[in-house]
Amino acid sequence: MLTFDNIVVAIQGATILRRVTFRIDAGQTVALIGRNGAGKTTVLRTVMGLIGPAGGRLGFEGRDITAMRADQRPGLGIGYAPEDRRLFSAFTVEENIRLPAEVARRPKAEIADTLDRIYSMIPELKEMARRPAGQVSGGQGKIVALGRALMLGTKIILLDEPFQGLAPILAARYGETLKALKATRPDISVLITESNPSLLKPFADRTLIIERGDLSEIMNDEPLVA
Numbered sequence: 001m002l003t004f005d006n007i008v009v010a011i012q013g014a015t016i017l018r019r020v021t022f023r024i025d026a027g028q029t030v031a032l033i034g035r036n037g038a039g040k041t042t043v044l045r046t047v048m049g050l051i052g053p054a055g056g057r058l059g060f061e062g063r064d065i066t067a068m069r070a071d072q073r074p075g076l077g078i079g080y081a082p083e084d085r086r087l088f089s090a091f092t093v094e095e096n097i098r099l100p101a102e103v104a105r106r107p108k109a110e111i112a113d114t115l116d117r118i119y120s121m122i123p124e125l126k127e128m129a130r131r132p133a134g135q136v137s138g139g140q141g142k143i144v145a146l147g148r149a150l151m152l153g154t155k156i157i158l159l160d161e162p163f164q165g166l167a168p169i170l171a172a173r174y175g176e177t178l179k180a181l182k183a184t185r186p187d188i189s190v191l192i193t194e195s196n197p198s199l200l201k202p203f204a205d206r207t208l209i210i211e212r213g214d215l216s217e218i219m220n221d222e223p224l225v226a
């Protein structure tokens with residue numbers, strides 16, 4: 001459903017992604033593992049159209065979206081939880097979760113329905129719904145960012161290092177939330193980045209490794225390109 005076909009990204013003359021090629025099928029959870037500066041965030045930003053590739057083709061559900069405007073991409077069903085979360089601290093948790101759908105001018109009834117579904121998948125979000133986002137803990141903030149990604153991410157969600165900086169108990173809780181999400185919505189694909197490969201073992205159907213912009217799939221998994 002998501003395909004990178006020889007994607008090249010260059011920033012200020014430096015090549016950041018080198019002919020990156022992979023495919024994610026519907027419902028798969030794929031781990032993207034790499035050290036600091038390897039290019040993980042760049043892969044996700046390329047999906048969102050926040051960086052334009054210098055070469056290659058980006059496909060989504062059979063469509064070529066390489067040149068599609070960034071503001072049109074969430075509407076395809078792509079949700080994004082950036083590394084730095086970007087929650088608005090003066091807004092409530094619920095307002096933060098609703099925001100992408102409001103920006104996309106989704107109908108009120110649809111927003112209410114989606115919100116209900118997110119609350120049933122992640123009940124702790126309902127408990128904190130009325131609190132200002134500035135008052136939730138770092139671990140809770142990551143779960144808020146996950147909820148927000150699900151607002152428009154009906155086909156795939158991109159999670160950028162959600163475990164980063166979480167104490168072990170909070171990381172375990174986040175992991176349980178992801179497992180609950182996979183159990184209730186097995187149709188949603190997940191692309192999740194991390195620097196430590198062992199953290200994602202329990203969730204990932206496949207593992208991609210990125211090193212200095214070169215991507216490969218680890219052995220004993222599905223073929224890189226089908």
Ligand SMILES: Nc1ncnc2c1ncn2[C@@H]1O[C@H](COP(=O)(O)OP(=O)(O)OP(=O)(O)O)[C@@H](O)[C@H]1O
Binds near residue numbers: 012016034043083
């Ligand atoms: N806006 C930018 N300007 C210049 N260089 C950039 C920019 N964004 C990314 N880079 C460079 O691109 C490379 C890949 O960065 P990227 O943020 O994708 O890595 P990452 O794997 O997400 O790293 P981290 O684990 O630190 O989040 C790095 O060498 C980084 O310095």
Ligand SMILES: [Mg+2]
Binds near residue numbers: 040041042083160
């Ligand atoms: Mg990053």
